[in-house]
Amino acid sequence: MALDAGAVLIIGGDGFCGWPTALHLSSIGHAVTIVDNLSRRAIADQLGAQSLTPIASPPERLAAWSRVSGAHIDFVTLDVAQDYDGLAALLDRVRPETVIHFAEQRAAPYSMKGPTEKRYTVDNNINATHNLLVALSSVGLDAHVIHLGTMGVYGYDGDGLEIPEGYLEVFLKGPSDRMLSRRILYPTNPGSVYHLTKSLDQLLFQFYARNDGLRITDLHQGIVWGTQTEETRRDPALINRFDYDGDYGTVLNRFLIEAAVGHPLTVHGTGGQTRAFIHIQDTVRCIALAVQNPPARGEPVRIRNQMTETHRIRDLAALVARITGAKISFVDNPRLEAAENDLVVSNRSFLELGLKPITLSDGLLTETLEISLRYADRCDLSRIPAQSLWRADMAADAVPSTAITA
Numbered sequence: 001m002a003l004d005a006g007a008v009l010i011i012g013g014d015g016f017c018g019w020p021t022a023l024h025l026s027s028i029g030h031a032v033t034i035v036d037n038l039s040r041r042a043i044a045d046q047l048g049a050q051s052l053t054p055i056a057s058p059p060e061r062l063a064a065w066s067r068v069s070g071a072h073i074d075f076v077t078l079d080v081a082q083d084y085d086g087l088a089a090l091l092d093r094v095r096p097e098t099v100i101h102f103a104e105q106r107a108a109p110y111s112m113k114g115p116t117e118k119r120y121t122v123d124n125n126i127n128a129t130h131n132l133l134v135a136l137s138s139v140g141l142d143a144h145v146i147h148l149g150t151m152g153v154y155g156y157d158g159d160g161l162e163i164p165e166g167y168l169e170v171f172l173k174g175p176s177d178r179m180l181s182r183r184i185l186y187p188t189n190p191g192s193v194y195h196l197t198k199s200l201d202q203l204l205f206q207f208y209a210r211n212d213g214l215r216i217t218d219l220h221q222g223i224v225w226g227t228q229t230e231e232t233r234r235d236p237a238l239i240n241r242f243d244y245d246g247d248y249g250t251v252l253n254r255f256l257i258e259a260a261v262g263h264p265l266t267v268h269g270t271g272g273q274t275r276a277f278i279h280i281q282d283t284v285r286c287i288a289l290a291v292q293n294p295p296a297r298g299e300p301v302r303i304r305n306q307m308t309e310t311h312r313i314r315d316l317a318a319l320v321a322r323i324t325g326a327k328i329s330f331v332d333n334p335r336l337e338a339a340e341n342d343l344v345v346s347n348r349s350f351l352e353l354g355l356k357p358i359t360l361s362d363g364l365l366t367e368t369l370e371i372s373l374r375y376a377d378r379c380d381l382s383r384i385p386a387q388s389l390w391r392a393d394m395a396a397d398a399v400p401s402t403a404i405t406a
Contacts, residue, residue, distance in 0.1 A: 009035060156341045336391065
């Protein structure tokens with residue numbers, strides 16, 4: 001049982017990060033309510049790209065958790081981006097101490113797929129965030145908002161400067177040549193519509209923290225790898241998503257399923273892109289630490305970099321190739337990004353709170369590979385190539401070279 005465990009509302013709690021977070025917080029004593037419109041499942045149907053792991057229905061998941069833990073999780077079907085009144089009424093009824101906001105379309109490639117997906121990503125993500133902030137103010141609820149953002153808001157320019165946790169102190173020449181300091185949000189440089197919405201979220205948070213006194217923590221998360229957590233391993237019906245398709249599959253998980261089915265690992269461009277990574281188990285631990293350490297009312301938005309290590313993509317491919325014997329194939333990059341970049345990120349705040357990071361050397365890479373092998377027969381090879389292009393004129397070069405065959 002957690003110290004001072006209270007009621008937690010998790011919007012988007014049926015998703016890849018939301019579901020294991022709900023189980024973890026429930027396991028340490030929080031009264032958890034999941035709010036979800038099941039849009040991630042609907043998008044999977046739309047794309048014809050289901051999770052590699054078989055995902056149980058919400059009632060089956062909740063029943064399994066109750067069976068193995070003795071704890072109960074409530075589930076409310078609600079579209080927070082479209083039903084403001086329903087959201088406000090729910091907040092007023094539950095009166096949670098913490099609201100965890102996962103209710104955003106989370107894939108950069110999907111957000112660049114076409115006009116429909118671009119508009120959906122902006123409409124859904126910005127409306128969900130703004131509706132939540134307005135509803136909290138309107139019902140007079142002093143709940144701590146924890147938002148899952150992304151390291152990708154900063155872009156990947158490759159300048160090697162350490163990215164701080166949210167803020168930058170700048171000095172400007174004022175009257176009489178006196179130097180004045182200002183603390184500003186670290187400049188963003190989003191590389192997709194998805195990352196753009198997370199950048200816009202920051203401005204919404206900054207305004208409502210200052211104007212309405214909302215207490216907000218914004219977690220800038222790295223790319224998540226792995227699938228299982230301590231809680232999702234407890235019953236087959238609790239298993240987490242494993243997305244491998246070109247729109248939603250994160251790069252390391254994609255490499256692992258390619259290795260499992262005997263296909264070369266597809267590295268985009270030179271593979272010199274450096275990215276921040278975090279294991280899904282550390283994701284839920286970081287969120288629990290954020291729940292336990294809320295900002296004070298009137299404090300600026302607290303920003304924490306939720307990542308544990310950085311790697312170049314080609315180095316990840318080499319690591320998987322050494323473990324599995326897979327070959328590596330360099331293919332055209334469908335994204336507009338630097339071919340090579342350095343990435344230095346501060347994650348001091350979570351380390352100071354006691355996080356002991358899981359790294360790729362800790363053995364869980366093997367567990368994820370075992371899951372890939374176990375469910376390899378569910379893999380649809382035609383769904384692995386990256387089909388979402390950052391510009392229409394890239395189509396002639398990018399799509400043919402990323403085609404995957406059995």
